[in-house]
Amino acid sequence: MKKDNKFNTLKNLTLISQLGISAITPMILGVLLGNFLDKKLGTKGVFSIILLIIGAASGMYSIFKIAIPRDKNEDDKNEQ
Numbered sequence: 001m002k003k004d005n006k007f008n009t010l011k012n013l014t015l016i017s018q019l020g021i022s023a024i025t026p027m028i029l030g031v032l033l034g035n036f037l038d039k040k041l042g043t044k045g046v047f048s049i050i051l052l053i054i055g056a057a058s059g060m061y062s063i064f065k066i067a068i069p070r071d072k073n074e075d076d077k078n079e080q
Helices: 003-041 046-079
Strands: none
Touching: 003 046
């Protein structure tokens, strides 16, 4: 395996891991905070669902912020 190919493989694995963590973390935090608020306020899952949706939207936004600049960089390299 060439050194460049090995470097690209590790770079892609890093990107995949970063995207996964960026998507899951806000959703988990939303559910945990939602459960806490539901217990304190006596609601039955309302805040958990609302904060899960907000966390999912935040995770998708984070993914786009990470992926779009990298995609543009790849397009620039391919044009040269």
